[in-house]
Amino acid sequence: MRRIILFFISVGVSPVVLAQGQQGYPDPGQTGLPGIEQQAMPAVKRQVPKGQEIAAMLLASDSGRYFLYEAGKLSPAFIRHFMPTGYNTVKIDYGSHNGKFIPAQDATADRTFTFSTEGKTNIGKTDLWGSFNYQRIVEDSTRFRHQTRYNPSTPYYYGSPAYVSYRRALYQTNVGLSHYFFNNHLPVLAGVNYRIGNHFSVNDPRGSINDYQFTLNGGTGYSLGKKFTATIDGYYGYGSEVVNIAYKNASYGESTVYPDYVNYVINGYAEPNPRLTNRNYRTRFRRNGAGFSLIYKDKSFGMLAATAKRIKEKQFYYYRSDGGFDTLAHYHLTSTKANVLWSKKRFAASFAYEALKGEDLQIVYKANNYQYRSKSYTFRALYTGRSMNYGLTLNSNSEERMDGITGNYVQYEHISIQPNIGWNYTTKNKDHWGADFALHYTQSVHPFIYTTSVNVSYFTHQVIEYDYYYNAASSAGGKFSLQYTKHFKGFYAGLKGTVAYTAAFNESTLVLDGAMKPGKDRAYGNIALQFYF
Numbered sequence: 001m002r003r004i005i006l007f008f009i010s011v012g013v014s015p016v017v018l019a020q021g022q023q024g025y026p027d028p029g030q031t032g033l034p035g036i037e038q039q040a041m042p043a044v045k046r047q048v049p050k051g052q053e054i055a056a057m058l059l060a061s062d063s064g065r066y067f068l069y070e071a072g073k074l075s076p077a078f079i080r081h082f083m084p085t086g087y088n089t090v091k092i093d094y095g096s097h098n099g100k101f102i103p104a105q106d107a108t109a110d111r112t113f114t115f116s117t118e119g120k121t122n123i124g125k126t127d128l129w130g131s132f133n134y135q136r137i138v139e140d141s142t143r144f145r146h147q148t149r150y151n152p153s154t155p156y157y158y159g160s161p162a163y164v165s166y167r168r169a170l171y172q173t174n175v176g177l178s179h180y181f182f183n184n185h186l187p188v189l190a191g192v193n194y195r196i197g198n199h200f201s202v203n204d205p206r207g208s209i210n211d212y213q214f215t216l217n218g219g220t221g222y223s224l225g226k227k228f229t230a231t232i233d234g235y236y237g238y239g240s241e242v243v244n245i246a247y248k249n250a251s252y253g254e255s256t257v258y259p260d261y262v263n264y265v266i267n268g269y270a271e272p273n274p275r276l277t278n279r280n281y282r283t284r285f286r287r288n289g290a291g292f293s294l295i296y297k298d299k300s301f302g303m304l305a306a307t308a309k310r311i312k313e314k315q316f317y318y319y320r321s322d323g324g325f326d327t328l329a330h331y332h333l334t335s336t337k338a339n340v341l342w343s344k345k346r347f348a349a350s351f352a353y354e355a356l357k358g359e360d361l362q363i364v365y366k367a368n369n370y371q372y373r374s375k376s377y378t379f380r381a382l383y384t385g386r387s388m389n390y391g392l393t394l395n396s397n398s399e400e401r402m403d404g405i406t407g408n409y410v411q412y413e414h415i416s417i418q419p420n421i422g423w424n425y426t427t428k429n430k431d432h433w434g435a436d437f438a439l440h441y442t443q444s445v446h447p448f449i450y451t452t453s454v455n456v457s458y459f460t461h462q463v464i465e466y467d468y469y470y471n472a473a474s475s476a477g478g479k480f481s482l483q484y485t486k487h488f489k490g491f492y493a494g495l496k497g498t499v500a501y502t503a504a505f506n507e508s509t510l511v512l513d514g515a516m517k518p519g520k521d522r523a524y525g526n527i528a529l530q531f532y533f
Contacts, residue, residue: 054086054490054491054492054532054533055084055085055086055087056086056087056088056089056492056532056533057432057485057487057492057532059084059087060087060089060485060492060532061424061426061432061434062384063382063384063389063422064343064345064346064347064348064382064384065084067343067348067350067382068082068303068341068343068348069082069083069084069087071305071339071341071350072129073129073174073176074293074307074339075189075231075233075291075293075307076176076177076178076189076190076191076217076219076233077178077187077189077219077221077229077231077233077293077295077307078293078295078305078307079120079127079128079129079176079177079178080127080178080180081226081229081295081297081303081305082305083120083127083129084120085120085121085122085127086120086121087119087120088117088118088119088120088532088533089117089118089119089530089531089532089533090115090116090117090530090531090533091114091115091116091117091528091529091530091531092114092115092528092529092530093113093114093496093526093527093528093529094111094112094113094114094526094527094528095111095112095114095498095524095525095526095527096109096110096111096112096524096525096526097109097110097522097523097524098522098523098524099502099519099521099522099523100518100519100520100521100522101470101473101475101502101503101504101518101519101520101521101522102470102518102519102522103467103470103518104143104144104462104463104466104467104470104516104518105142105143105144105145105147105159105463106142107139107140107141107142107166108140108141108519109139109140109141110137110138110139110140111137111138112135112136112137112138113135113136113137114133114134114135114136115133115134116131116132116133116134117131117132118130118131118132125179125180126177126178126179127177127178127179128175128176128177129175129176129177130173130174130175130176131173131174131175132171132172132173133170133171133172133173134169134170134171135168135169135170136167136168136169137166137167137168137169137170138165138166138167138168139165139166139167139168140163140165141163141164141165142163142164142165142166142201143159143160143161143162143163143164143462144159144160144161144264144266144458144459144462144463145157145159146158146159146160146201146205146207146209146243146245147209148168148197148199148209148211148241149168150195150197150211150213151241151315153333153356153358153372153374154315154331155266155267155268155269155329155331155358155360155369155370155372156265156266156267156281156283156317156328156329156331156360157243157265157266158207158243158245158263158264158265158266158275158279159263159264159266159272159459160205160260160261160262160263160264161259161260161261161262161458161462162203162204162205162260162261164201164202164203164204164205164206164207165201165202165203166199166200166201166202166207167199167200167201167202168197168198168199169197169198169199170195170196170197171195171196171197172193172194172195172196173192173193173194174191174192174193174194175191175192176189176190176191176192177189177190177191178190180223184223184225185222185223185224186220186221186222186223187219187220187221187222187223187229187231188218188219188220189217189218189219189220189231189233190216190217190218190219191216191217191218192214192215192216193213193214193215193216193237194212194213194214194215195211195212195213195214196211196212197209197210197211197212198210199211203248204247204248204249204252204253204261205245205246205247205252205253205261205263206245206246206247206248207243207244207245208243208244208245208246209241209242209243209244210241210242211239211240211241211242212239212240213237213238213239213285214237214238214239215235215236215237215287216235216236216237217233217234217235217236218233218234219231219232219233219234219291219293220232221293226297227296227297227298228295228296228297229293229294229295230292230293230294230295231292231293232290232291232292233290233291233292233293233309234288234289234290235287235288235289235290235291235309235311236287236288237285237286237287237288237311237313238284238285238286238287239284239285240282240283240284240285241282241283241285242280242282243280243281243282243283244279244280245263245275245279245280246279247261249261253276253279254276255276256274256276259458262274262276263275263276263279264458264459266459267328267329267362267370268360268362268369268370268403268404268405268406269370269401269402269403269406269408269410269464270403270405270406270408270452270455270459270460271406271455271456271457271458271459271460272459278319278321280319281317281318281319281328282317282318282319282320283315283316283317283318284315284316284318285313285314285315286313286314286316287311287312287313287314288311288312289309289310289311289312289335290309290310291307291308291309291310292307292308292309293305293306293307294306294307301344302342302343302344302345302347303342303343303344304340304341304342305340305341305342306338306339306340306341307338307339308336308337308338308339309336309337310334310335310336310337311334311335312332312333312334312335313332313333313334313335314330314331314332315330315331315332315333316330317329317330317331327363328363329360329361329362329363330360330361330363331358331359331360331361331370332358332359332360332361333356333357333358333372334356334357334358335354335355335356336353336354336355336356336357337352337353337354337355338352338353338354339351339352339353346383346384346385347381347382347383348381348382348383348384349379349380349381349382350378350379350380351377351378351379351380352376352377352378352380353375353376353377353378354374354375354376355373355374355375355376356372356373356374356375357372357373358370358371358372358373359371359372362405365405367404368404369403369404369405370401370402370403370404371400371401371402371404372399372400372401372402373398373399373400374397374398374399374400375397375398376395376396376397376398377395377396377397378393378394378395379393379394379395380392380393380394387423387424387425388421388422388423388424389421389422389423389424390419390420390421390422391419391420391421391422391438392417392418392419392420393416393417393418393419393420394415394416394417394418395414395415395416395417395418396413396414396415396416397413397414397416398411398412398413398414399411399412399413399471400412406451406452406454406455407450407452408450408451408452408460408464409448409449409450410447410448410449410450410464410467410468410471411446411447411448411449412444412447412448412468412471412472413444413445413446413447414442414443414444414445414471415442415443415445416440416441416442416443417440417441418438418439418440418441419438419439420436420437420438420439421436421437421438422434422435422436422437423435423436429487430487431484431485431486431487432483432484432485432487432492432494433483433484433485434481434482434483434484434485435480435481435482435483436479436480436481437478437479437480437481438478438479438480439476439477439478440476440477440478440479440502441474441475441476442474442475442476443474444471444472444473444474444506447468447471447472447508449464449465449468449510449512451464451465456514461512461514461515461516462515462516465512465514465515465516466515466516466517466518468508468510468512468515469507469508469512469515469517469518470518472507472508472510473504473505473506473507473508473518474504474505474506475502475503475504475505476502476503476505477500477501477502477503477522478500478501479498479499479500479501479524480498480499480500481496481497481498481499482496482497483495483496483497484496485530485532490533491531491532491533492531492532492533493529493530493531493532494529494530494531494532495527495528495529495530496526496527496528496529496530497525497526497527497528498524498525498526498527498528499523499524499525499526500523500524500525501521501522501523501524502521502522502523503520503521504518504519504520504521
């Protein structure tokens with residue numbers, strides 16, 4: 001209750017409408033590949049005089065300006081430069097995925113209801129942006145993963161072969177502000193990110209997880225008017241997860257007689273051990289880091305901005321009993337992110353880099369056992385015409401997992417391309433029609449797997465080898481969106497529908513005896529109601 005009260009207080013301090021809603025399209029077909037940037041609502045330069053439309057609609061109907069607005073969320077240093085005052089939206093949407101071309105520990109089907117709102121305003125000389133997002137998620141057929149999905153690279157968690165249905169409620173708020181002192185030469189920046197989650201499954205084994213994450217960042221630097229700004233930033237955060245596994249049918253959890261319902265403790269990347277008693281643990285998160293942001297503007301060159309940060313997180317897994325605390329595992333995760341973007345008139349481009357490096361401390365052996373590595377490079381280009389816009393996204397990402405005790409090792413790499421084209425039309429009554437069509441193709445590059453032949457069972461066949469087949473396959477698909485936004489006095493209301501489809505091909509011919517394999521395709525549908533005011 002204390003966390004919930006603090007959460008709503010943190011939302012209430014912002015005088016703007018808070019949300020995390022955005023007009024971006026969903027991941028095409030839920031390919032599971034990290035790093036693919038979401039596309040903004042297909043839009044073009046406004047076609048009516050400025051005084052006839054509200055500021056929020058002017059921004060939403062201009063792809064170039066919306067591109068910069070989304071970039072403004074990367075750092076509080078960008079809020080003043082990229083986010084115009086008066087952009088406020090509320091969004092309600094419902095989306096559903098279905099299909100079995102998914103990673104082993106994802107849900108075969110899910111349904112998500114989202115309410116989100118966001119806005120930017122000024123209080124004197126202070127620029128303030130805020131967002132609030134609520135999601136209610138129903139997942140079907142999730143296996144070997146009693147997790148929040150916030151921390152997917154973790155080496156320590158519970159899981160079982162049985163299919164379970166999860167219910168998730170997520171609340172997240174973000175606030176960013178910037179204020180300039182000494183005749184606009186000294187920027188002072190601050191940002192807050194707060195998340196609360198409640199997760200539970202409705203059939204045996206019945207997982208129950210409560211979590212929260214809080215991150216605070218602040219910075220300062222030097223500004224040379226509107227031409228140049230440079231800042232340095234610091235980050236500090238903490239969080240917690242509480243996990244418990246219970247059974248309605250007690251006989252399922254008391255022994256290994258019913259193998260599908262056994263609760264296993266995964267500790268690394270190898271066959272796990274049954275945990276039949278004391279089926280609960282806690283995780284404590286601590287993180288800190290540093291970064292910088294740069295902005296340069298020139299009439300002939302355009303606008304160039306860059307931001308980067310490195311955050312180190314320590315995760316402590318422990319069991320609390322009447323006798324005290326029993327340490328279960330340690331995990332260190334380092335995240336490195338960098339973004340560069342350029343914009344001039346109707347052209348915009350960005351480059352994003354993200355790397356994760358994770359290493360655990362195996363308590364029994366008092367040494368590192370599990371290692372995780374991932375990298376992602378994403379390039380995006382955008383051109384906005386008078387009635388059409390064109391975009392291209394290129395992505396390369398890789399992932400490695402290794403278990404030192406068994407020698408299990410997997411490595412994947414993917415290269416993706418996603419072109420898109422959008423159309424927008426404004427009527428005489430200032431109503432807006434928009435459509436967007438995109439294709440995507442993903443090529444798997446040199447997948448590799450090695451698993452020990454000793455003690456091979458459910459986890460190896462149904463998770464490790466399954467994920468090899470999923471990541472070794474190539475995929476292609478497309479998505480289409482159509483939106484109509486009507487003008488009312490003082491605000492706009494729009495309805496948007498999206499459909500997407502992904503199909504797999506060129507599956508690996510490697511024969512792994514006993515391994516489960518993913519399905520052939522994945523589909524997505526979404527309907528959204530959005531207000532601009």
